[in-house]
Amino acid sequence: MMNCLLCNDNKITRIGEKNSYELIVCESCDLKFTGRMPTAHELETYYSDYFVEKNIKNAEKKKKRLKRLIRLISFWSKGKTFLDVGCSTGFAVGAAKELGYESMGIDLSDKAIQAAKALFPTCKFRCQKTFDLVKEDQKFDFLMCREVIEHTTDPLAFAQSLSSLVTPGGILYLTTPDAGHWRVPNDFVSWKEVVPPEHLFFFNAKNLRKLLEAVGFELIYKQPKFKPSLRVLARRL
Numbered sequence: 001m002m003n004c005l006l007c008n009d010n011k012i013t014r015i016g017e018k019n020s021y022e023l024i025v026c027e028s029c030d031l032k033f034t035g036r037m038p039t040a041h042e043l044e045t046y047y048s049d050y051f052v053e054k055n056i057k058n059a060e061k062k063k064k065r066l067k068r069l070i071r072l073i074s075f076w077s078k079g080k081t082f083l084d085v086g087c088s089t090g091f092a093v094g095a096a097k098e099l100g101y102e103s104m105g106i107d108l109s110d111k112a113i114q115a116a117k118a119l120f121p122t123c124k125f126r127c128q129k130t131f132d133l134v135k136e137d138q139k140f141d142f143l144m145c146r147e148v149i150e151h152t153t154d155p156l157a158f159a160q161s162l163s164s165l166v167t168p169g170g171i172l173y174l175t176t177p178d179a180g181h182w183r184v185p186n187d188f189v190s191w192k193e194v195v196p197p198e199h200l201f202f203f204n205a206k207n208l209r210k211l212l213e214a215v216g217f218e219l220i221y222k223q224p225k226f227k228p229s230l231r232v233l234a235r236r237l
Helices: 040-048 059-076 091-098 110-119 130-135 155-165 205-214
Strands: 012-018 021-026 032-034 081-085 102-107 124-127 140-146 166-177 217-223 229-236
Touching: 059 091, 059 140, 059 166, 059 229, 081 091, 091 102, 091 110, 091 140, 102 110, 110 124, 130 155, 140 155, 155 166, 155 205, 166 205, 205 217, 205 229
Parallel strands: 081 102, 081 140, 102 124, 140 166
Antiparallel strands: 012 021, 021 032, 166 229, 217 229
16 A cells, blocks of 8 residues: 655545546645656656747746736745746746846757747756756755646655755745645546646645645745636745
8 A cells, every 4th residue: 555655644545537547635735736746757757848829929928927926925035046946948947037037948859948948048947857956956045947847756855945945044846736726626636727738746735835845945825816726935944
């Protein structure tokens, strides 16, 4: 019997199936996830070609929106180095650079990285994993990670890599679908965010906080949303 990757409890219950993936829930921490994880090779093959054409539309509008967000969050940031994990086509990286940050973006999609380089030629972009940057002993004062953690096969190891990339006192802005939101349907498997193998883990506010605290973060702020989306700001201790 498998144990929960977050709390290591073995009280696991089946809640359904979608796209040939079994969906299960940990009765102890309420973390929901797929019973089978794709292999590293399967994921690399999938995301190497993962690119949504609409992401490059309305470039200026998207950059301005992210610029407002980064400017607001920068109140808690003491340094000027910025990393966007899962940067896609680079709008947050471009916005951060305009605000005076030494900014960089990473993504697993080579197509997205090439598009980002074309849109923001003065910014740094790499097609690589967080774990690669950790090996380089890279550190950043402000780390952004939007709609990424639900895609990972080991969110605890991924969160630890994020923690290793943030300087002590630095901040992490992280977003992910909110599986505990009141608008999530009672038939959880029918929720539009349940799309394995793209989304593999489904957090609520309580277990996401537990995960971040386990890897050395302190939650500063959780933004309430009408839509089922978790948006949290945390500081590296």
